[in-house]
Amino acid sequence: MPVLTLARLTIRETQRRRILWIGALMGFAFLLIFGLGFHFIYQDLTRHVSGDEILIPLRFLTLAGIYATNFLVVIVAVLISVATISGEIESHAIESLLTKPIARWELLAGKWLGYAAIILLFVLLLPGGVMLIVYLRSGFLLSNIVAGLALIYLEGLVALSVSMAGGTRLSTLANGGFAFMLFGIAFIGGWVEQIGAILRNETAVDVGILTSLIMPTEVLWKKASTLLEPGLVSGFEFAGPFSVSSQPSDAMIVYSVIYIFLLMLLALWLFTTRDI
Numbered sequence: 001m002p003v004l005t006l007a008r009l010t011i012r013e014t015q016r017r018r019i020l021w022i023g024a025l026m027g028f029a030f031l032l033i034f035g036l037g038f039h040f041i042y043q044d045l046t047r048h049v050s051g052d053e054i055l056i057p058l059r060f061l062t063l064a065g066i067y068a069t070n071f072l073v074v075i076v077a078v079l080i081s082v083a084t085i086s087g088e089i090e091s092h093a094i095e096s097l098l099t100k101p102i103a104r105w106e107l108l109a110g111k112w113l114g115y116a117a118i119i120l121l122f123v124l125l126l127p128g129g130v131m132l133i134v135y136l137r138s139g140f141l142l143s144n145i146v147a148g149l150a151l152i153y154l155e156g157l158v159a160l161s162v163s164m165a166g167g168t169r170l171s172t173l174a175n176g177g178f179a180f181m182l183f184g185i186a187f188i189g190g191w192v193e194q195i196g197a198i199l200r201n202e203t204a205v206d207v208g209i210l211t212s213l214i215m216p217t218e219v220l221w222k223k224a225s226t227l228l229e230p231g232l233v234s235g236f237e238f239a240g241p242f243s244v245s246s247q248p249s250d251a252m253i254v255y256s257v258i259y260i261f262l263l264m265l266l267a268l269w270l271f272t273t274r275d276i
Contacts, residue, residue: 002102002103002106002110003106003109003110003113004110004113005110006102006106006107006109006110006111006113006114007110007111007113007114007117008114009110009114010084010110010111010113010114010115011114011117011118014080014114014115014118019079019080020080020118023076023079023080023122024125027072027122027125027126027129028125030068030069030072030126031125031126031129031130031133034065034068034130034133035133035137038061038065038133038134038137039137041057041061042058042137042138045057045058055140058134058138058140059140059142059229061134062130062131062134062140062142063142063225063228063229065130065133065134066127066130066131066142066148066152066225066228067221067225069126069127069129069130070127070152070155070221070224072122072126073119073122073123073126073127073152073153073155073156074155074156074159074183074217076118076119076122076156077115077119077156077157077159077160077163078159078160078162078163078176078179078180078183079176080115080118080119081111081115081160081163081164081167082163082167082172082175082176082179083167083172083175084111084115084163084164084167085108085111085164085167085168085271086166086167086168086170086171086172086175087167087172090171090172104268104271104272105268105272108164108264108267108268108271109264111164112160112161112164112264115160115164116157116160119153119156119157119160120153122156123149123152123153123156124149127148127149127152128149131145142228142229143227143228143229143230144227144228144230145228147224147227148224148225148227148228149224151220151221151223151224151227151253152220152221152224154220154253154256154257154260155217155220155221155224155256157260158215158216158217158220158256158259158260159179159183159217161259161260161263161264161267162178162179162182162215162263163175163176163179164263164264164267165263165264165266165267165270166178166179167267168267168270168271168274169270169274182214182215183215183217185211185214185215186211186212186214186215186216186217186218186219187217187218188211189207189208189210189211189212189214189218190208190211190212190218190219190221190222191208192204192207192208192211193205193207193208193209193211193212194208196208212252213255216252216255216256216259219248219252219256220248220252220253220256222248223248223250223252223253226247226248
C-alpha cells in the first residue's frame with residue numbers, strides 16, 4: 001500500500017537526516033539530567049519530610065518534568081515536519097515523487113503517518129521516561145497515565161498537522177515561524193483564561209477559549225495535567241502551568257480530533273491546487 005510505504009520511507013528519511021537520532025540523543029540527555037536531579041532532591045526530601053507530606057514535592061517535580069517534555073514533544077513534531085512539503089518543493093525533489101503513480105493525498109497521508117509514529121516514540125520516551133524514573137526512584141505514580149500520555153500525543157499531532165498544512169504553501173522558515181507563533185498564542189491564551197477564571201473575568205476567559213479554538217495545544221495540556229494529577233491546586237497564588245482553574249471540557253478532545261482532520265483536508269486541498 002503506497003501510504004504505508006511512504007510512511008516507512010518518511011521514517012527512514014528522518015534517520016538519514018539524523019533528526020531522529022539527534023532528537024533521541026537529546027531526549028536521553030534530558031532524562032539523564034532529570035534523573036540525577038530527581039535522585040538527589042528525593043534523597044534530601046526523605047531526610048526532612050515524612051509521611052504524606054512528601055507527595056506534594058513529588059507531584060510538583062513529576063509534573064514539572066512532564067511539562068518540559070510536553071513542550072519538547074511539540075518542538076519535535078514541528079521540526080521533523082516543517083520542511084516535509086515546502087523543503088521538497090524548494091529543492092524540486094517532490095517532482096520526482098509526483099511522476100510516480102502516487103496520488104498527492106497518498107503522499108501527504110504517508111508522510112503524516114510516518115511522523116505520527118515518530119511523535120509516538122518521543123511521547124513514550126520523554127513523558128513516559130520521566131514517569132518511569134520517578135517510579136523507579138520513589139515508587140510514586142501519577143493517575144490516569146495512559147489517558148494523560150494519549151492527550152500529550154494528541155497535542156503533538158495537532159502541532160504536526162499545523163506544520164504540514166503550512167508547508168503546502170509557506171516556505172520552510174515561514175512555516176516554522178507560523179507553527180511556533182500559533183503555539184505561543186495558545187500558550188499565552190491559556191494563561192489569560194486561567195487567571196481570568198480565578199478573577200472571574202469573563203472577557204479574559206473568552207479570550208483564552210478563542211485561542212484554544214485557534215490551536216488547542218494548551219487546552220490539551222491542561223486536560224492531560226488534570227487527569228495525571230486530579231488534585232491540582234487552583235488558587236491564584238499557585239497559578240502556573242501545573243494548576244488548572246478553568247476545567248477543560250471533554251468536548252475539546254473531540255474538537256482537537258476534528259481540528260486535525262480538517263487541517264489535513266485543508267492541506268490536501270492546498271497541495272492539490274498548487275502548481276508544481
